[in-house]
Amino acid sequence: MNPLHEILHPKSIVYLGGSNSLTTPGTPQLINILASGFTGEVFPIHLKEETVLGLRAYRSVLELPYPADLAILVIPAGAVPPVLRECGQKGIKRAVIVTAGFSEVGDKSLENEIQNTAGEFGIRFIGPNCLGVNNPYNNFNCTWFPYHYKKGHFSLVSQSGSYSAHINHYLENNGIAVRCAISVGNQTSIDTVDCLEYLKDDAYTKVIGLYLEGVKDGRRFLEVARQVSLQKPIVALYVGGTETGARSGSSHTAALSAPDEIYNGAFKQAGIIRAYSVEEMLDFCLAFANQPLPKGNRVAVLTNSGGPATSMADTCDREGLEIPVFSDELQRKIQPFLLATATGKNPVDLTMTLDTRPLMVDIPRFVYEFKEADAILFYGLFGTRHASEKVEAMKGLIDFPTPVEKMEIYIDGLCDSLIKFTSETGLPVLGSSFWGRNDRPVAYLQDRGIPMYISPERAARSLAAMWRYRQWLNANISDS
């Protein structure tokens, strides 16, 4: 079995570095494991305490009743080599070494020592200098920060600890559900490429997000990434600047070879979709994790507000997506749903209307039946919140024509119809609303696989990323 699989799915853990004090560096992570609902056995090691956080403590790894599936080390760097040796002696083969203070601060010899010890006992580990892993499928989160959202299909491999865990709240607020997150740290035993190899065959993973500051072996990275891209997309945020490349060379070519340009080329060869900010990486992953790829670049833009739809169309245009003018026949179908002032050309603008049924139910069907678009972008979903706020403000003076609960049920039905539409037709649907998850339909759709973005351009850019990947796939599957 892949060592990473075992690290993500332990049934028992030995934890080194937790105590009964919140100020001990390892305690918050141990709390997070316990609070995340981990159902396996947890064995804290402590030299003095009888119990740690209510669990029976052991004096050393060697005293455990049986070898745990995984050791987690949050102890001073100097203590790591002997403890890792004890793990080996006990028969523990997998570890997460959170501890910092190795090659990243120039201590290569200490890192070599743990690498050798691991080699001697057949131990494979994540880190050192990492923030651990999060796997909702095993209720196992040994990072610092809780993850409350549902199980998903987005896997994150990060060379930054922060990006693997600090973002958990952001993920939840944007409906981005995680398969797993891995903070690779110094990559001494398990590196970024090992993670890609594992996730390529992981059935739960539909998209891999990569935060990359550099690669150790560029050619192996390329080879593996290309194999992964043939199966599922990789979205990479590459943040250069730590590599000097060949800039010191003597030729003009060398002077032009900024690492960023080299990575651009390498990513294109490997089918990796590049993102230029962490927010963009997560936007793209949200789309890939939930929606089918577009088969072409024609987009229908449906809206009940002009400006945001124009923004979507503008972004599409710059990103290589087309907004075709609908045929007269299709426009005739759409027209009855529109006010006299509105247009059915594409973008289709309902203008201000409280009933979004045409936008979410009728018009997508027509677009599909007439085969005039390969994807749907929509904007302007309004839930009941804006209405109920007004009723609340004018309490006693005004009533809403329909009870709010009834309206919610009606709108949920519209959402269900749109969700069914995308699964039945295979047409990707991405939406945008400036209301976040505090407006019921946004959360409802996000939770059921329709990506909802806070701005119209972000929805359009995410669709464009899907189209870029689709094109790469088309070209490279026929080559291979």
Next chain:
Amino acid sequence: MSIIDKALAKGQKTLSEYESKLFLSSYGIPVTREILVTSLDEAIKAAAAIGFPVVLKGSSPDITHKTELNLVALNLKNKQDVAEACARIIGIAERVDILVQEMVGGERELAAGLIRNQQFGPCVMLGLGGIIAEALADVAFRVAPLSARDALDIQNDFKGSKILAPFRGKKEVNRQALVNILQAIGEIGLKEERIKEIDLNPVKITDEGNPVVVDALIALNSL
């Protein structure tokens, strides 16, 4: 002994333009027709053999920036032009050979090359060429070896790539010829570790669409 062996034995850090092109030709990369001569008489004979107009360049492994030293004479239309240019170049630099070269027409100029990247190894570059190439920095890279698709994709991967399409009455570049050049550069990068970098600038696109390497510099790794 190969061109590289000889150059390294003489302590050269680069191959001269003439040597560079001989080497590139051996990989099937199209270069200007040219003859290296050491006297005025030979220069005139060579020009007649190549056909006017010609270009004269002062050539020496020590000289990598010929234009800056005013050692290049373009568009020489007859024997008299050649004689004058030859006298001028010999007057500027001592112990210099003369490279007599066909004058390649066409206004479209590309730059191509090879670098070695610490993470990815040999990488091939393509972009806009000419004297403002470095200022524009409009280039793209691919990691060697380049598949045929890589070598086609890179042709659309820089801003100025439109000049490769039919352009102002000139024919579209011969895409396959360019693919061959780019793949050959990658192959050189993988096979010839003693080559550190390659600069091909300009690679001219003739009005008929054929890419031709007009100037070349190969930098060597001294072992």
